[in-house]
C-alpha cells in the first residue's frame with residue numbers, strides 16, 4: 001500500500017518536473033544531455049563541456065535553447081539563471097573577447113561580428129536600437145569606444161554593446177567582508193547569477209568554491225518588457241575571439257522563468273575544464289636541451305663562419321649589442337621570410353625606408369622595414385630605444401618585434417597589419433580601398449588617442465611620437481587604428497648630431513613652436529589635432545591644388561565654423577550615416593589641439609575624455625585667440641642642401657601614398673642653422689612651395 005502511494009507520488013512529481021522542464025525551467029550539469037542548438041565555433045566536447053570558442057582568431061559561437069521560452073504575458077517578464085563558465089587563456093597571448101548570456105527574440109546571428117562585438121552585435125548596432133536583445137557580458141578586453149574603463153569587467157547590455165551599467169569583475173566576500181576581484185580570464189571556473197524580477201536586474205559573479213554572495217555586483221532598474229515586443233524569447237550564450245583569443249567554456253547552466261524556483265546546479269557533476277598543457281616537459285627539456293643547445297651553438301658557430309664568408313647574409317654586430325640578443329633577428333631569417341625581399345611582398349615606401357611583408361615559421365606575418373643609413377653615430381642609443389619600445393604594449397600600437405643590422409642598413413621587424421595604412425583608405429582613389437564609415441573612423445580616432453595618451457603617460461618614460469599623421473596609422477584585421485613608426489623620427493636625430501635637437505616631422509603637422517622649442521608632448525598633441533581634422537574631413541592638411549580659402553585645412557574648418565556650418569568641412573564620402581554631434585565634436589577637438597599657443601592645447605588625457613564624451617569641451621569659439629590660425633613651419637632651402645649629400649636616408653622623401661602636395665621635410669641642424677626661419681603667414685609658404693613641385697627643386 002505504502003509502496004503504491006510512493007509510486008503514485010513519484011509519478012505525479014516526475015510528471016510535473018518534466019512539464020516544467022519543457023516549459024520554463026531547466027538545469028544542465030554538463031551539456032551531454034542538453035538539447036541546445038549550436039552554431040559557429042560552438043562544439044560539445046565529449047566530457048559534456050560546451051566549448052563556445054576555441055583559440056583561433058575571429059571566431060564566434062552560440063548556444064541557445066532550441067525552442068523559444070514562453071514567458072507568461074499576464075505577469076511581468078522575469079527570470080533567474082545561474083551558470084558556470086571558464087575563459088582559459090593561451091599562454092603568452094592576450095585573452096579575449098568574452099562570454100555573454102543573451103536573451104533574444106531571434107537566434108539568427110549571421111549579421112553579428114566577433115571580437116569586440118562579442119558575436120551578438122555589429123558595427124552598426126553601436127548606439128542604436130536596431131538589434132533587440134538583452135545580454136550580460138563577461139568581457140576581458142577594454143574597448144574605449146564602448147566607454148569601457150576596465151579590461152576585466154561585467155556589463156549589462158541592452159540593444160547595444162555600450163553597457164548600460166558595468167563594473168570590474170568582483171564579488172563581496174562574506175568571510176572577508178570586502179570586495180574581492182575576480183580574474184575572468186584566469187582559466188578558473190566562474191559562477192554567474194542573473195536575477196530579474198520584472199523591475200530590477202541583479203548580476204552576481206563569484207569563484208566556483210564560493211556561495212552566492214549576498215550583494216550583487218550590478219543592480220539596475222530595467223524594463224525588459226519594453227525591449228521585447230514578443231514573449232517568446234530564446235535564452236543562451238555567445239562567445240567571440242578577435243586577435244585576442246582564449247578558450248571559452250560553459251560547464252553548467254540552470255534557468256527558470258516567471259518566478260519558478262531555480263534548480264540548483266550540482267557543482268560536483270560539472271565537467272572538468274581542460275587547460276592547455278603548459279610545458280610540462282620543461283625539466284626534461286633542460287637536461288637534454290642544454291648540452292644539445294651547446295652542441296648546436298658550436299655547430300652554428302662553425303656554420304656561421306662559413307656563412308659570413310658568403311657575405312650574402314652578412315650582418316653588423318658589435319659587442320654592445322649582446323644584451324639585445326633576443327631582440328635581434330638574423331638577416332638570413334628575414335631574407336627567407338620575405339623571399340629575398342621579393343617585389344610581391346612590397347608593401348610601400350615610407351619616409352624612412354621600404355617595407356616588405358614576410359612570413360616566419362610559427363609566427364604571425366611580419367612587416368620588415370629596411371632603413372638605409374651611413375653613419376654609425378647614435379646607432380647604439382637608437383637600438384637601445386628600439387629595444388625599449390618592445391616593452392610598450394598597447395592595443396593601438398603596432399607591435400615592434402625586433403631589429404637586424406647590416407652594413408649601411410637597419411631592418412626593423414614589426415607585426416604585419418593586414419589593412420595597410422589609414423591614408424590609403426582616406427585618400428586612396430583606387431576602388432579597392434574601402435571607404436571608412438564615420439563610426440569606423442571614430443573608433444580609429446579614439447584608439448589612436450588612447451595610444452598616444454599611453455605613450456605620453458603610461459610608459460616608464462615619456463615617449464614622443466613626433467610624426468603623427470594618417471600614413472603612420474595602420475589598420476589591423478579588425479580595422480582598429482594602430483600607431484606605427486614611433487621613434488622613427490628619433491632616428492633622424494640620432495643619425496644626425498645627437499647633441500642637437502632637430503625638428504623633424506611633416507609639414508602641415510608640425511606645431512609652430514617646434515623649431516624654437518623642440519619636440520614635446522604638446523607638439524604631439526598639435527599633430528594629433530591635425531590628424532583628427534584629416535580623418536573627419538578626408539583630406540590632407542595642406543592642399544595647394546584647392547581654391548585659396550580651402551587650402552589650409554585648419555583655417556578652412558575654422559571658417560566653416562564661423563559661418564555656422566562646420567559640417568560643410570566634413571568628408572562627403574561617409575555619406576548620410578553619421579552622427580552630426582560626433583563629427584562636430586571631433587572637428588572642435590581638432591581645432592583645440594591645433595591652437596598656436598602651446599599652453600592652450602589640451603593634454604592627451606583630456607583629449608581621450610572629450611572624445612569619449614566623458615568630459616565636456618571647454619568654452620571656445622572660432623574667434624578664440626589662437627584657434628584656427630595656421631602657421632606653417634618651413635625650413636630654409638639652404639639647410640636642406642646639406643641633407644641630400646650627407647645622408648641618403650634623410651633626404652625629403654615622398655611616401656608612396658602621399659601624393660604631390662604633402663612633402664616630408666627634415667630640418668637638420670647644421671652650419672646653416674641660422675638660416676632656419678619660421679614663416680608666419682600661410683601665403684608665404686605657399687609662395688615658397690608651390691613652385692615646381694618635386695622636392696629636388698628646392699636644391700637650387
Ligand SMILES: *[C@@H]1O[C@H](CO)[C@@H](O)[C@H](O)[C@H]1NC(C)=O
Nearest residue numbers: 033034035036037065066067
Ligand atoms: C530536442 O529538440 C528538438 C526540437 O524541439 C526535438 O525535436 C527533439 O526531440 C529534442 N531532443 C531531445 C533528446 O529532447
Ligand SMILES: *[C@@H]1O[C@H](CO)[C@@H](O)[C@H](O)[C@H]1NC(C)=O
Nearest residue numbers: 127128129130159226227228
Ligand atoms: C531606443 O529605444 C528607447 C526605448 O524604446 C527609446 O527611448 C530611444 O529613443 C531609442 N533610441 C534610438 C536611438 O532609437
Ligand SMILES: *[C@@H]1O[C@H](CO)[C@@H](O)[C@H](O)[C@H]1NC(C)=O
Nearest residue numbers: 111112121122124125130131
Ligand atoms: C547589424 O545587425 C542588425 C540587427 O541584427 C542588422 O539589422 C544590420 O543589418 C546589421 N548590419 C550589418 C552591417 O551587418
Ligand SMILES: *[C@@H]1O[C@H](CO)[C@@H](O)[C@H](O)[C@H]1NC(C)=O
Nearest residue numbers: 167172177178179216217218
Ligand atoms: C563592493 O562592490 C559593490 C558593487 O560595486 C559596491 O556597491 C560596494 O560598495 C562595495 N563594497 C565594499 C565594502 O567595498
Ligand SMILES: *[C@@H]1O[C@H](CO)[C@@H](O)[C@H](O)[C@H]1NC(C)=O
Nearest residue numbers: 089095152183184185186187
Ligand atoms: C588573469 O589570469 C591570467 C592567467 O593566469 C593572467 O595572465 C592575467 O594577468 C590575470 N589578470 C589579472 C588582471 O590579474
Ligand SMILES: *[C@@H]1O[C@H](CO)[C@@H](O)[C@H](O)[C@H]1NC(C)=O
Nearest residue numbers: 195196197200202214215216
Ligand atoms: C537585487 O539585489 C538587491 C540588493 O541585494 C536585493 O534587495 C534585491 O532583492 C535583488 N533583486 C533580485 C531580483 O534579485
